[in-house]
Amino acid sequence: MRGIAPDARILPIKDSDSEDEGTRSYLEAVMYAVDQGAKMINMSFATPGEPRSDDQEAIEYAAERDVLLVAGSGNVGSEIPNHPAVAPGVVAVGAVDRNGKIWEDSSYGEHLMLAAPGVDIQVPTVTSPYGRASGTSNATAYVSGAAALVRAKYPDLTAGQVANRLVKTAKRAGSATEDKADPKYGYGIIQPYEALTADIPAGSKQGPLKTPDGGLYDDEAPKSPDQASGSSSDDDDTLFIAAATIGVFLLVVLGVVLLVVRAKRKKRERQLHGGGHYPGPPSGHYPQPGQGHYGP
Numbered sequence: 001m002r003g004i005a006p007d008a009r010i011l012p013i014k015d016s017d018s019e020d021e022g023t024r025s026y027l028e029a030v031m032y033a034v035d036q037g038a039k040m041i042n043m044s045f046a047t048p049g050e051p052r053s054d055d056q057e058a059i060e061y062a063a064e065r066d067v068l069l070v071a072g073s074g075n076v077g078s079e080i081p082n083h084p085a086v087a088p089g090v091v092a093v094g095a096v097d098r099n100g101k102i103w104e105d106s107s108y109g110e111h112l113m114l115a116a117p118g119v120d121i122q123v124p125t126v127t128s129p130y131g132r133a134s135g136t137s138n139a140t141a142y143v144s145g146a147a148a149l150v151r152a153k154y155p156d157l158t159a160g161q162v163a164n165r166l167v168k169t170a171k172r173a174g175s176a177t178e179d180k181a182d183p184k185y186g187y188g189i190i191q192p193y194e195a196l197t198a199d200i201p202a203g204s205k206q207g208p209l210k211t212p213d214g215g216l217y218d219d220e221a222p223k224s225p226d227q228a229s230g231s232s233s234d235d236d237d238t239l240f241i242a243a244a245t246i247g248v249f250l251l252v253v254l255g256v257v258l259l260v261v262r263a264k265r266k267k268r269e270r271q272l273h274g275g276g277h278y279p280g281p282p283s284g285h286y287p288q289p290g291q292g293h294y295g296p
Contacts, residue, residue: 003141003145004142004145004146004149004192005145005148005149025052025054025055025058026043026055026058026084027054027055027057027058027061029058030058030059030061030062030069031058031061033062033067034061034062034065034067038067039066039067039068039148039151039159040067040068040070040144040147040148040151041062041067041068041069041070041144042070042071042140042141042143042144043069043070043071043072043084043085043090043140044071044072044136044137044138044140044141045071045072045137046071046072046073046074046075046082046083046085046107046136047082047083048074048080048081048082049081049082049083050081050083050086050087051083051084051086051087052083055083055084055087056087059084059087059088059089059090060089062089063089063159063209063211066158066159067159068091068147068151068159068162068163069084069089069090069091069159070090070091070093070140070143070144070147071083071084071085071087071090071091071092071093071140072085072092072093072095072135072136072137072139072140073085073092073093073094073106073107073108073109073111073112073136074106074107074136075105075106075107075135075136075137076105076107077103077104077105077106077107077108078107078108079107079108079109079183080107081109081111082107085107085111085112086109086111088209088210088211089209089210089211090209091113091114091143091147091163091166091209092109092111092112092113092114092186093112093113093114093115093116093136093139093140093143093186094106094107094108094112094114094115094116094118094136094139094184094185094186095115095116095117095118095119095134095135095136095138095139096115096116096117096118096119096139096173096185096189097117097119097120098117098119098120100171100173100189102115102173102174102184102185103118103119103134103136105134105135106118106136106139106184107136108183108184109183110181110183111210112181112182112183112184112185112186113163113167113181113186113187113208114143114166114167114170114186114187114188114189114190115139115173115184115185115186115188115189115190116139116140116142116143116146116189116190117138117139117142118134118135118136118137118138118139118140118142119134119138120132120133120134121133121134121138123138142190143166143190145192146166146190146192146195147162147163147166149192149195149196150162150165150166150195150196153196157202158205158206158207159207159209160203160204160205160206160207160208160209161202161203161204161205161207162207163207163208163209164200164202164203164204164207164208165195165198165200166190166195167186167187167188167207167208168198168200169191169194169195169198169200170186170187170188170189170190170191171188171189171190171191172187172188173185173188173189176188187208
């Protein structure tokens with residue numbers, strides 16, 4: 001099975017068990033991922049309500065260190081808010097089917113930023129090598145993979161500017177416009193190829209990411225984990241791109257993991273620049289692992 005960022009290395013870290021039923025904070029797991037050099041954290045879980053103080057601290061910790069957070073909106077098909085997706089500073093993702101129609105169980109609201117393929121997706125399972133599942137967890141992983149590729153090709157962009165490329169190049173759906181999000185589709189359906197190749201300004205450091213009181217960004221560049229701890233890194237040739245999945249409230253059969261993805265900058269640049277173009281799918285088509293293209 002081949003994913004959207006097939007050359008990324010994945011480090012799974014168990015955060016909590018399903019028995020916790022969303023009662024445990026993800027602060028420790030997020031901080032660990034950030035401190036390991038993660039630049040992307042994929043949060044494929046949803047817990048009803050607003051973020052608790054510890055959870056908000058985790059989000060701020062990541063944002064202050066220029067780590068992009070992506071979370072599923074939830075699988076109950078209502079406007080009931082779920083965190084971390086509802087939290088300021090997080091890219092909230094809904095799920096669409098192969099025809100670009102919003103999945104009936106995809107939760108929604110004014111905080112939703114993007115939609116992505118999440119229906120009838122081929123995934124690993126605990127009982128057999130592969131199965132099929134639907135959910136915003138799948139859509140979230142799709143957005144995280146695309147964001148990781150963008151961070152690799154444009155290493156000087158902030159997390160907010162990466163989100164900006166994903167939003168500006170999304171395929172508009174519902175009532176979405178470039179300046180206004182639709183409650184079910186956000187700013188539209190993600191288009192990875194366009195996000196990597198479109199000629200658009202970097203924009204502000206914050207991009208479309210909302211911030212809590214006082215903001216997560218200031219006039220200075222976001223802190224790296226080394227800058228935040230006062231140390232320096234000797235490995236300047238390595239670009240850390242991370243995607244994390246923290247399972248507190250399970251949305252898919254993949255289990256409870258936090259995925260940290262690392263990729264070498266030079267290797268990624270060779271892949272993305274070597275042929276003069278990104279070998280991705282044409283506009284409007286979405287690759288489904290193991291089955292060519294995900295789309296009409």
